[in-house]
Amino acid sequence: MEYIFHPTILESRYYVVPNRFVSPARIVKDYEFDFYIDGEREMWIDDVYYTINAGSLIIRTPGQKAYSRGDYNCYMLTLDFSNRFLPNYSRNKSLEIQPLYDSPIWKMLPTVFKPAHSDDYIRIFKSLATINMPDINDHPHAIALVNELLHLIVADSYYYHTPQINFSKDDIDKVCNYIKFHYSENITLDELADIAHINKNYLIRKFKKQFNLSPISYLIQYRLDMAKKLLSKTDLPIKTIVFQCGFNDYSYFCFLFKKTFSITPAQYRASKIMTE
Template sequence: MKKTVINNIQHLKINLQPEHSFSARHDVVPYFFSKLHYHPEIELVYIIKGTGKQFIGDSIHYFKSGDMILVGENMPHLWRSDEKYFSKKAASACEAYVIHFTQNCFGKDFFNLPENKILLTLFKKAKQGIRISGNTKSAIMHLMQELLTASSTKRILLLIEIMDLIANSKHTKTICRQNAYLNFSASDSERINAICQYIMRHFNHKLSLKEIAEVAHLSPNAFCRYFKSRIKKSFSNFLIEIRIGHACKLLAESETPVAEICFECGYNSFSNFNKHFKLITKKTPLQYRAFYQKVEG
């Protein structure tokens, strides 16, 4: 994949084989590409192995093995692997199936055919990001595996079958708000990525406004205005979402006491942690853990 900087976020050029009209890959990498980026291709990702922070449009969540996401064209996104994957002594790699295709990959009029109206609706919905679960996810995972080794017309039929399954499924959920495209200029690219990467590395420590403003080479007041105008939420709300997302991950994956999780996520006040957690998840930490264990069990 070739990288250039356009409209601030990194624009990734998806390379295609001469005999292919769209890309299907099985990636095994030390960590996923961690810079905020976009591309004109619609992207379907199935995470086989890996955990970390997922940023799509204005939405921040944690990703884990087994997640399947459809990301619409030109939607800013990143999957930042957890810090353990960046260590030179990392014991495991990240792994994913990835499909990239444009709406014109089969010709400019193909998806405008009357029979494909439902797919055009899906592509519009994908601009909010779509999480795929249940039996639909399982069926699509097997089709993605088949697609990796398919050739000729079979590749086209498999891609259409995958999109048709998603379009008709009841096991999908949008991830972010409508019109959640971020507001950047070309000169912002490295600055925005530096800010996001710094927050994701240091959210579990006391992170002051002055400290993060220095990363952006701005005064605290100027940074607040700058961040909100580009990310469409305040720095404080962005940081809260990162911290509560990490708390959700720890509650789901461990039996670590809630008080310990509170401090591990960068909070020094248990009451603030509980207030923010319930504000975002609509549950207390213990209710969230019990709910997650029930769903997984």
């Protein structure tokens, strides 16, 4: 049988991550496909923030920067399109970055989305995970399963690239105003997309075009700006400000604050007191 895709399978397994595990920043070396069965994960890919949960499919490509935190169970599949095989493969090893596969297909695939055919994805990922490495590439059905998976991904991702002709600047303003009045609440990307009445991947593209930020990154930046105001204008304890501004983790807030403003929340408050 002739197949469109002829990758080498570097890794295929089911992965269980403990509570609140923090994955350090790394450079993606190969083509990675993760399908989530359970749990919740916060992920940054090329500094774009995503919330991941059951049913999410993640597609990472060579050269991207990725880091994350959370507890989750997922199927992992790593592919190579440059005709190399690496025994005892691990995504965290110091390896050369695989050359990008020259195909327009990759440009149309969203980084994160929830495909419609979740049962088919589970069947394919589960079947691949049960085939022993390193003999998986010699298995008669492995490449057929990978091709079926890639065809499903292409078909399911088409929806996320369908133009939304009725979307306007007023819809972006509607989302921004919602963030302004509800930033202290637990807001999800799905919720913001529902407000604008469009799919979330299209909303991400429109936000990036106007603000150079994803909707969730815009929300986080707004929360940080409000935290700065409260730090300088009130005597509220920092931990109180953290939760009032919609963050649910003090350490993570401090990490984001320093990363964004190059100063800790306590140092920022002290500097404002000294200048008054």
